Amino acid sequence: MSVKRPLADAPDHRPAPGDPVSRRWVEQLHPDHPRHEQALARLHDVLRRIALHELHRRRAQPPALAGPELDDVAQQCVDDALMNILARIDDFKGLSRFTTWAYTFAIFEVSSKLARHAWQRHPPSREQLELGEPPDTLATRPSEQAERREQLIVLRKAIEADLTPRQREVFVAIALNDVPIDVLALQLGSNRNAIYKNLFDARRKLRESLAAAGHPLTEEEPRA
């Protein structure tokens, strides 16, 4: 998933916005500024350190990159982040520090590239997208209370009968089989936001189905 921010409608020739440090960044990153190359090199350096740090922070999640491959991915993240920052620098309105704004580009690139690597190596299997045998999360045991068992049976029927094919596919993959949302988005040729909307709508519908069958859920505070 590539990060798209809207481009400014027209060049803005007003003084650079934001605090003094942010203004210096915006001014010096302009191609005509005498310190352009130095500013670019400094930003490249910090973005590289951020990309490497973020790749290490996410090392527990697939595809578990290491060594030269990790360095290559970090470099790609920095190059793409830097290109996007320069293309959208007129969008910077000084609502945050320039550096925080710039760091988001590096983090989103890491997120996007890790998802693509994970998808290329381990695309979701057909079984992860279809509701076959009840997953462990939906299995019932004889020792469970009858009401609870009935609730899960209703839920399973609702997944089969009340969701659209796309909602079912998304819910089964993400909610029941732990397929990462960005990996599923790549598999389905979609994007994170659209897949999340499918998931949200599926959850809403399943809650309604449970309530209609006499098993309403009370919304609790999410777990941290």
Added chain:
Amino acid sequence: MMDPHELDELLRAQEGDSGCDAGVSIMDQYVEIELRGKDPSERFPGTAIHLRVCPGCRADHDGVLEAARRFGDIDPE
């Protein structure tokens, strides 16, 4: 095996959730409010709800927050 709380989590769909895209353009502002020790949910309630539910966006948010904390506001000179 799911307990009732897990089932509630599995089907969490909270009113006011702004979705993934809404957080992209304000993530820098959101994080800086947190860095100032304030509660970003007052200004960005939809994103605050969303970040509690969406693991993808939460990971991105945590990365930006960590980067801003760790690498700070460097000067170009």
